[in-house]
Amino acid sequence: TKIFNKASKGVLVRDENKLILTMANDFKGDMKELAVVIPVPTFIEKEQIHVASNALIDHLDAYTAPRLVEYYD
Numbered sequence: 001t002k003i004f005n006k007a008s009k010g011v012l013v014r015d016e017n018k019l020i021l022t023m024a025n026d027f028k029g030d031m032k033e034l035a036v037v038i039p040v041p042t043f044i045e046k047e048q049i050h051v052a053s054n055a056l057i058d059h060l061d062a063y064t065a066p067r068l069v070e071y072y073d
Contacts (some may be wrong), residue, residue: 004028009057024057 011022022023027034 009061011057011060023055024050024054 005025009024011020013020019053021038021043023036023038025036
């Protein structure tokens with residue numbers, strides 16, 4: 001099958017002993033043919049997997065982007 005992915009975005013958050021990984025891919029192709037393998041140290045339950053809005057990742061990307069700031073004395 002032919003699946004294409006031009007860009008991937010990821011957000012990694014750590015809260016005490018919990019690690020949250022949010023990923024977004026702009027793949028083109030049949031969803032039935034898509035698989036993502038992410039090695040993790042423990043078994044992940046289905047209830048731990050959620051679908052987030054791409055707007056959330058875009059907002060974080062814009063918020064954390066480098067900025068040019070000029071200060072005058």
